[in-house]
Amino acid sequence: MPKKLGFTQKPRHHVFINPWSDAAFTRCPKCDYPTRLRKFPLVVHLAPVNRPAVINKTCRYCIACDLIIIRRLDFDPLVGSLIGRAIDLLEEEPYLPLGTMDREGWKQVSIGLLTTGDLPDIIIPFKNRWNFEPVPRWVKVDGTKNGN
Ligand SMILES: [Zn+2]
Numbered sequence: 001m002p003k004k005l006g007f008t009q010k011p012r013h014h015v016f017i018n019p020w021s022d023a024a025f026t027r028c029p030k031c032d033y034p035t036r037l038r039k040f041p042l043v044v045h046l047a048p049v050n051r052p053a054v055i056n057k058t059c060r061y062c063i064a065c066d067l068i069i070i071r072r073l074d075f076d077p078l079v080g081s082l083i084g085r086a087i088d089l090l091e092e093e094p095y096l097p098l099g100t101m102d103r104e105g106w107k108q109v110s111i112g113l114l115t116t117g118d119l120p121d122i123i124i125p126f127k128n129r130w131n132f133e134p135v136p137r138w139v140k141v142d143g144t145k146n147g148n
Contacts, residue, residue: 028062
């Protein structure tokens with residue numbers, strides 16, 4: 001982690017990093033309400049290169065719970081291209097989710113007006129990180145399992 005990031009913005013959104021390649025969470029794992037697709041500028045700290053990055057990514061989002069679901073299957077390749085190596089889904093994620101930013105902040109970052117020193121002021125930190133396990137909706141009885 002960089003020196004203590006003194007976020008100045010009020011926390012918003014909960015975050016869940018979905019590690020399962022076979023679970024899309026089209027329904028919210030907390031309230032079972034259908035999730036929607038929404039694009040967020042996600043700010044993560046990349047441990048291997050020790051710097052923050054902003055990745056604009058469409059995620060599953062539960063409006064009722066204010067929960068953003070980041071799917072590793074889709075997200076890790078984007079991180080991999082930034083750190084210069086592929087990420088195995090089985091390894092611990094080499095990034096720390098910090099928060100999002102609003103449209104104005106994202107515009108400034110995407111046209112290169114800000115430095116990492118400015119990030120603490122425009123990052124909207126996550127309220128909390130949640131974890132869920134997928135609940136099987138049916139069980140196979142023939143003894144075979146899915147590949148991954
Ligand atoms: Zn929900």
